[in-house]
Amino acid sequence: MIEIKIKPNEGFLNIDLKELWRFRELFYFLSLRDIKVRYKQTSIGVIWAVLQPFLTMIIFSIFFGRVAGISVKEIPYPIFVYSGLLFWNYFSNSLSSASNSLVAEQNIIQKVYFPKIIIPLASTLVFFLDFVFSFIVFIGLMFYYHFFPTLTGILLIIPALIITFLSFSGLSLVFSSVNVKYRDVRYALPFFIQLLVFLTPVIYPASILGKHQWLLYLNPMSGVIETMRIGLLGVGTINWLAFGSSALLSILLFLLGLLYFKRSERFFADII
Amino acid sequence: MEKIIEVQNLSKKYKIGEKRERYYSFRDEIVKLVKKPVQLMRGQKINKRDFWALKDVSFSVKRGEVIGVIGRNGAGKTTLLKLLSKITYPTGGQAIIRGRVNSLLEVGTGFHPELKGRENIYLSGAILGMTKKEIDSKFDEIVEFSEIGEFLDTPVKRYSSGMYVRLAFAVAAHLEPEVLFVDEVLAVGDYKFQKKCLEKMGRVSQEGRTILFVSHNMASVSRLCNRSILLEKGKLIAEGPTPDIIEKYIGLREEVGSEVSWNFNEAPGDSTVKVKSVRILSDQNTPNYKLDINKDFFVEMTYWNFVEGSKLLPCIRLVNNEGVIIFTANNLPSVCLKQDDWYDRPSPKGLFCSTCKIPANLLKEGYYFVNIVIGNLAGLLDSYSHVYKDQVLSFEIIDKDGLHKEHHSTMIGVIQPKLDWKTEYQSGK
Numbered sequence: 001m002i003e004i005k006i007k008p009n010e011g012f013l014n015i016d017l018k019e020l021w022r023f024r025e026l027f028y029f030l031s032l033r034d035i036k037v038r039y040k041q042t043s044i045g046v047i048w049a050v051l052q053p054f055l056t057m058i059i060f061s062i063f064f065g066r067v068a069g070i071s072v073k074e075i076p077y078p079i080f081v082y083s084g085l086l087f088w089n090y091f092s093n094s095l096s097s098a099s100n101s102l103v104a105e106q107n108i109i110q111k112v113y114f115p116k117i118i119i120p121l122a123s124t125l126v127f128f129l130d131f132v133f134s135f136i137v138f139i140g141l142m143f144y145y146h147f148f149p150t151l152t153g154i155l156l157i158i159p160a161l162i163i164t165f166l167s168f169s170g171l172s173l174v175f176s177s178v179n180v181k182y183r184d185v186r187y188a189l190p191f192f193i194q195l196l197v198f199l200t201p202v203i204y205p206a207s208i209l210g211k212h213q214w215l216l217y218l219n220p221m222s223g224v225i226e227t228m229r230i231g232l233l234g235v236g237t238i239n240w241l242a243f244g245s246s247a248l249l250s251i252l253l254f255l256l257g258l259l260y261f262k263r264s265e266r267f268f269a270d271i272i
Numbered sequence: 273m274e275k276i277i278e279v280q281n282l283s284k285k286y287k288i289g290e291k292r293e294r295y296y297s298f299r300d301e302i303v304k305l306v307k308k309p310v311q312l313m314r315g316q317k318i319n320k321r322d323f324w325a326l327k328d329v330s331f332s333v334k335r336g337e338v339i340g341v342i343g344r345n346g347a348g349k350t351t352l353l354k355l356l357s358k359i360t361y362p363t364g365g366q367a368i369i370r371g372r373v374n375s376l377l378e379v380g381t382g383f384h385p386e387l388k389g390r391e392n393i394y395l396s397g398a399i400l401g402m403t404k405k406e407i408d409s410k411f412d413e414i415v416e417f418s419e420i421g422e423f424l425d426t427p428v429k430r431y432s433s434g435m436y437v438r439l440a441f442a443v444a445a446h447l448e449p450e451v452l453f454v455d456e457v458l459a460v461g462d463y464k465f466q467k468k469c470l471e472k473m474g475r476v477s478q479e480g481r482t483i484l485f486v487s488h489n490m491a492s493v494s495r496l497c498n499r500s501i502l503l504e505k506g507k508l509i510a511e512g513p514t515p516d517i518i519e520k521y522i523g524l525r526e527e528v529g530s531e532v533s534w535n536f537n538e539a540p541g542d543s544t545v546k547v548k549s550v551r552i553l554s555d556q557n558t559p560n561y562k563l564d565i566n567k568d569f570f571v572e573m574t575y576w577n578f579v580e581g582s583k584l585l586p587c588i589r590l591v592n593n594e595g596v597i598i599f600t601a602n603n604l605p606s607v608c609l610k611q612d613d614w615y616d617r618p619s620p621k622g623l624f625c626s627t628c629k630i631p632a633n634l635l636k637e638g639y640y641f642v643n644i645v646i647g648n649l650a651g652l653l654d655s656y657s658h659v660y661k662d663q664v665l666s667f668e669i670i671d672k673d674g675l676h677k678e679h680h681s682t683m684i685g686v687i688q689p690k691l692d693w694k695t696e697y698q699s700g701k
Contacts, residue, residue: 029398
């Protein structure tokens with residue numbers, strides 16, 4: 001029999017995994033809702049998922065590739081920047097959507113109990129789907145430019161996705177709960193994400209910074225993007241130290257996010 | 273029997289402003305940070321008041337009981353349900369619930385306007401805590417209960433508000449928790465559907481489910497709940513059989529009782545008319561607010577007229593506890609059995625007393641409020657009145673042994689007159 005205790009203070013970091021498991025279907029239904037709603041009233045539907053990175057690629061190629069003259073040896077700039085956007089878009093779209101998710105769902109939060117962590121996490125599944133579609137386009141680009149992935153690169157796709165997931169989850173758990181109290185987050189976040197794209201080797205290779213590259217790797221997405229670019233396009237050698245530090249940083253970010261979220265979660269319904 | 277809910281000294285404190293302000297911003301915090309030392313230096317008290325939405329509430333509920341939670345607005349009813357359903361957390365005390373809980377604080381939580389009825393059933397069901405399997409197995413029942421039929425595959429944004437509520441409630445009505453918390457959700461939808469929901473809930477309680485039911489509607493509380501608790505200003509002030517608690521609740525309202533009178537200075541009215549007192553009488557001179565459905569009763573209004581020659585129009589309105597105005601009565605000849613002596617007659621200065629007899633077997637059982645109006649025949653068209661005061665008194669119509677022997681609940685409708693019936697046998701076919 002279930003016994004529910006309601007008390008002023010719970011343990012420091014008390015995550016009820018059993019409960020999360022019981023609510024797994026809610027995760028599914030919320031994600032499904034986001035996916036359906038997103039394509040419900042659009043006329044070209046899923047194509048948007050592909051069009052966004054593709055058009056960004058063209059624009060970036062013109063401005064950064066041609067005008068700014070960022071040169072990347074052996075890799076044509078369009079596929080270079082697309083390989084960066086692939087993971088970056090998954091990261092940034094998820095981050096901004098998850099960070100606003102609690103505020104967007106305030107009505108549910110005030111009326112029903114369930115583990116609130118489901119809300120930010122469920123809001124990102126739709127962007128994973130986008131990732132899959134834009135990956136298909138990426139495969140097309142690889143054929144077009146005659147690049148072949150290395151086996152290591154293929155094997156690293158899953159770990160890279162996990163690192164990306166942990167990074168945006170960790171950050172958005174903090175941002176979304178701060179957002180409940182201070183709505184400033186909603187305005188500051190797009191700006192923050194815009195800046196972050198320049199602190200990540202999306203449009204330029206990490207090597208551009210020479211011996212100061214390590215600074216870039218304080219951002220866990222740097223390791224993911226650099227490594228996957230090398231692995232999938234088969235050009236250059238993988239910097240395992242960078243990838244490893246990305247993994248470590250993402251885990252730390254996730255734990256930090258979890259901790260902060262758990263601590264503030266109890267008061268969401270009161271202040272939202 | 274086993275206690276399924278045990279609440280001990282449960283308390284919830286809000287800082288004043290916390291609930292009211294929409295949200296904070298960093299700027300506010302910075303302003304506060306700067307202000308604080310300045311205020312401290314000047315010896316000003318920092319304006320932070322605590323507000324106890326709930327204070328030291330203790331009670332317990334046995335398995336299978338249906339408990340009514342009543343109280344005025346802001347008494348802490350919803351806070352109690354929110355604490356028990358873990359939506360928000362207590363400042364002090366604790367509660368133990370032994371069983372699977374569902375709470376219904378709103379109809380249609382999580383509905384998305386873009387999604388179809390079918391999709392919303394699953395979404396809302398999942399948000400309320402049902403598993404997909406449960407929803408699958410009850411899906412047809414839910415659709416049937418909601419009466420939306422062919423609109424199942426239409427986005428709910430195209431629904432009428434009635435359809436929307438019916439679908440939303442149909443989902444909620446099929447929850448099968450061991451403990452169910454229900455807030456004022458039945459106040460929506462048409463009467464027929466409300467009744468259907470109440471019946472469904474009644475059945476649910478017969479199946480041994482425990483329900484905590486918050487409502488302003490005394491009729492449905494008394495129909496559903498044997499026992500009730502009464503909250504007032506965050507404290508539990510009474511607990512016991514529902515009729516007793518409802519009586520206490522009615523007594524709690526300042527404006528209530530079988531008679532009310534005012535000091536001259538506080539009396540409702542203007543420079544022409546002031547009301548001195550209002551009484552409900554079960555016979556010519558006995559104030560009483562528990563009235564037998566089979567007997568006539570009287571509403572009596574005493575008032576001063578200050579202006580020589582004014583033509584006054586005394587008027588009462590009866591309102592049931594769902595807020596429906598049952599009727600308006602005044603002494604216009606077309607709505608009186610016989611003409612009132614002082615109708616359309618210039619009144620001298622002085623004290624007047626108007627009494628209205630309300631016939632037996634007109635109102636159905638339940639609680640009623642009296643609103644008073646004193647108008648002026650001269651101002652009848654521009655609807656100006658000297659006195660206009662709502663809910664000055666309340667009373668209860670009791671149907672001790674009539675209808676209940678013959679019918680399982682009260683009948684649909686706002687009144688319950690005794691009428692002539694005649695049935696004839698016409699032919700063999």
